[in-house]
Amino acid sequence: MPSRHRYRKKSGKQVRSTSEKRKPSGSPTDSLPPKTPRQLVQSTIQMPSVFTFEASTPEQTAENQETEPVSEKQHCDQNQNLSQDSFSMNVSANQKDISYPSTIFNFINDASIDILTTKLSRALMLPQLQDKFAKLFESVAKDLIEGLARDIVQPLKQEIIHLRHELEMKTDDLEQYSRRNSLRISGLPESKEENTEALVMEVLRDLHPDLTASDIDRCHRVGKKNMDRNRQVIVKFVSYRNRHKVISNRRMLRQNRSSVYINEDLTKHRSKLFKLTRDLKAKHLISSTWTYDGRVYVEEQPEGVMRVILCESDLDKYR
Template sequence: MESNTHTPLNTNRPRRTSKPTPPEREMKKLCYSDITASQTHLTDGSIDDSIVEQTGESSISNVYIVPPDMAPLPSSTQGSVDGQTNVNISLSSSDMEIISGAVCDYIVKNLKTILEPVLAAHFANYSEALEAANSKITRLKEENEDLKKQVDALDQYTRRNSLQVSGIRELREENTDDVITSTMSKIGVEISPTDIEHSHRVGSKDGGKTRPIIVKFSNFRVKRRILMARKQLDKNVYVNDDLTWERSGIAYKARKLVKQKVLNKTWTSNGKIVVIDSSGRRYSIETMSELDMLSSRTHMQSPHSQGQARTMSYAGAVTSGRISISSEQIPSLEGAVTASVSPGKTNLPEGTTHTLRNATPTK
């Protein structure tokens, strides 16, 4: 008996004309179709083994851990392990811009809060060190100023017996000792050769100007006699104290202020610069800063009574009201001064400047 191996055609069954789906696409379809079903298992923390087997291992670089109660994101593949959801998310460039903008805004808003404690801890140490350095610099500046004053005072003290004579015509082969002796003899001051320790002209010969003569006497009494008689000299001849470089600058500026009508008068006495302000008060200036302060004070207090002459140390007048009286520059007093004198200042030798407290000159 002959078997029939021919299968009859089933005209009622439709035939597929397209190509079969590749296995990997078929697996992806299966995963997408089971997402909703797997979510029902994730709510109670259970694991859907079928989904784990179907999805396989996810790429670690694209995995975000999402709590179980969150809704599944569209277009994603997820599985559940230990109550957490592993989700592969695909973000567009616009999404990345939104996220980066939000992160930047957060950092900017909280930058001060984040950095302030860190910077404060560092700057606290720096602030203490800077404050200590500034304090040390200030102290060193004050010490430097004090040392400069002491050096200048010592330099001036070595010139206590010296005078500067200006305006005497300079000869080619001259002896300055003889020039000083002959000049002072014209005003009645006789000087012996032993009274002069040394003398010389100062400054450069260039320029055609007459250079002044510095003369150092053997004792202060000779210098004082010349100072008392110097008004009898010719108009073009001037006798002044031999000052240090610093004090010469102060005296020069004081003379300029007199020409500018800022001060009324100025002269030197025993190495100190004495000035009279617009109100008639006298001050003994020792530093350039004191002269600058005095010149800036356009309105000064006038003397208490007419004929009350006094020479004030400017620094002391500003701070403590100390008064300096020169018996040489104020001959009208001549010892007729009643005052509370500090210890050691009871004698008033002529030609020296003394510091008194609360001095009250009387006629």
């Protein structure tokens, strides 16, 4: 078969033209024309061998740029030689690693991420998914709030109730202490031009003969006027000793003034408790009830144990 190469004589020897000299290469693939990124990806997927990704260095780029261009005829000869050596390349393919620039695979990776991100963003914009996400968020938030209310808010609420009760009791004690020198008189006839102090002194002298007008700090009726009943009179004594002597002898009023009653000046809370204990006595659930220095007492049985009533819950055992 005649050779396709052209020869020229020089110094008695046949040598190949300089322009037709074959380009030296480290591997058969260096003489192939450059491939596009798509062709590289396709060929990479089809090859079963193991790949090693190496980034191209500036020295390799400069070396590739300094290589001489290959003529069309030389390119055909190279393709023929490559076809003849394909079998040997396939045999050695499993033993050698083929290197490709890592930038190509980074490009593919970035493109895949962009596509997945776009599809996920579009999927999240669907009304059905938005409704499901809203319901799920509402359910999780509700469970979280209920857990916080159960673990944190509820104990704090109980503590607030307890502290509030203690504060109310202490406030009631202070208010009752401020009334320790006062008494309330019920059943005194009321008129338009009455002298309240004279009426009070007339009643109190029956219980404490040595009492004088100077022992009374002040006295007046309390509440709104009512034509159907007489309003109470509150009397404040100068000293607790005179007040205590009067309240101790109040049973003497039953002899001369059976319609007049003298009681301690109680707070609103203790007045309510005393009203409840009197109702229990009327139903014969307790033996007796009374007040002393602002405290409400009950007696379950005659000559039995006396108990102090501080709140309504203390009366539950008698109901």
